[in-house]
Amino acid sequence: MSFRHHPLLVLTLALPACLHAQDREPTIPPPSIVEYHPRSRLVVPEHLVPRAKYPAVDVHGHPPLLNDAATISRVVAAMDSLNLGVIVQAIGTSGERLTRQIEAVKAAGQADRFVFFTTLDLGFVQRGDGQRLAEQLRRDVAAGAVGIGEINKGFGLSARGPDGSRLHLDDPELDVVWETAADLGIPVFIHTADPAAFFEPLDFTNERWLEMALFPNRQFNDRSRFPTFETLMAERERLIAKHPRTTWILAHLGWYADDLGKLGQLFDRYPNVTAEVGAILYDLGRQPRTARDFFVKYQDRLLFGKDSFRPEEYPYYWRVFETEDEYFDYYRDYHAFWKLYGMGLPDPVP
Ligand SMILES: [Zn+2]
Numbered sequence: 001m002s003f004r005h006h007p008l009l010v011l012t013l014a015l016p017a018c019l020h021a022q023d024r025e026p027t028i029p030p031p032s033i034v035e036y037h038p039r040s041r042l043v044v045p046e047h048l049v050p051r052a053k054y055p056a057v058d059v060h061g062h063p064p065l066l067n068d069a070a071t072i073s074r075v076v077a078a079m080d081s082l083n084l085g086v087i088v089q090a091i092g093t094s095g096e097r098l099t100r101q102i103e104a105v106k107a108a109g110q111a112d113r114f115v116f117f118t119t120l121d122l123g124f125v126q127r128g129d130g131q132r133l134a135e136q137l138r139r140d141v142a143a144g145a146v147g148i149g150e151i152n153k154g155f156g157l158s159a160r161g162p163d164g165s166r167l168h169l170d171d172p173e174l175d176v177v178w179e180t181a182a183d184l185g186i187p188v189f190i191h192t193a194d195p196a197a198f199f200e201p202l203d204f205t206n207e208r209w210l211e212m213a214l215f216p217n218r219q220f221n222d223r224s225r226f227p228t229f230e231t232l233m234a235e236r237e238r239l240i241a242k243h244p245r246t247t248w249i250l251a252h253l254g255w256y257a258d259d260l261g262k263l264g265q266l267f268d269r270y271p272n273v274t275a276e277v278g279a280i281l282y283d284l285g286r287q288p289r290t291a292r293d294f295f296v297k298y299q300d301r302l303l304f305g306k307d308s309f310r311p312e313e314y315p316y317y318w319r320v321f322e323t324e325d326e327y328f329d330y331y332r333d334y335h336a337f338w339k340l341y342g343m344g345l346p347d348p349v350p
Pocket residue numbers: 060062150307308
């Protein structure tokens with residue numbers, strides 16, 4: 001069949017120009033962005049996955065403080081129903097607050113279900129703080145912590161250094177901390193920046209417009225107050241390159257979930273980098289084939305993580321990972337104006 005006679009082409013050419021929607025105005029008042037919730041008419045097979053197929057490790061865990069038996073047993077019951085084997089308590093506690101939780105899970109007989117990361121106060125870093133933080137790190141690890149984190153996005157966005165200016169991620173004052181982590185053999189779990197869209201102008205082409213409008217503190221597009229997304233990514237890469245013995249766990253796939261090629265380049269350049277999938281499910285679910293290929297290729301570098309501890313949300317992750325379901329809802333509609341598709345990961349890829 002020649003291109004000239006392709007039936008679709010013939011049909012398109014036959015349409016009168018006035019039928020093109022861009023020339024028209026709605027004949028009734030259009031709904032606002034918060035009012036319009038079209039219900040999908042699509043009927044396709046559904047496979048809900050309330051329990052993960054294999055026991056999962058949530059490396060980006062934010063359960064409540066695990067200080068008492070009642071809280072611990074409530075969290076463990078939720079973990080059992082989801083088939084979550086282990087949660088990393090990444091809420092960020094140090095010293096007494098850390099040891100209290102470690103003791104409580106031991107006393108509850110649940111020490112094999114939780115591991116604890118310590119935290120670093122990086123809000124205002126003065127000269128000499130590096131040594132002090134490294135010593136704190138050694139104490140917390142001796143008490144039972146097995147990692148650092150979550151280091152939150154304030155590090156890079158708002159943290160201040162000795163001269164009062166923005167503390168760069170690769171500031172030499174903290175070198176001793178990251179090297180101490182390497183000496184101790186513990187990973188650093190770090191959240192840098194936020195979705196790239198949050199750093200872009202809040203106009204009607206921004207795909208996170210509604211979220212940024214609902215949560216003004218997620219707008220990082222004021223260049224007089226915040227660095228660019230690219231600046232933060234470059235600083236993070238220099239930090240990683242400077243400390244090749246340190247294992248880095250990038251939160252939220254390093255905010256490259258919408259550009260997995262970039263994350264792949266980072267993995268290829270730095271064998272000391274891993275990443276976890278918390279709160280970026282909407283990006284995996286809109287590119288199921290690309291994401292599946294990526295997960296198969298980099299399966300040894302990817303970790304499961306959820307971020308906020310809402311048990312009813314975990315099954316959305318299992319469904320995207322395990323099924324090939326099509327066009328289903330995400331649990332938070334202001335994150336994403338699109339539906340999700342299952343990646344259908346093969347069994348050996350956790
Ligand atoms: Zn987190």
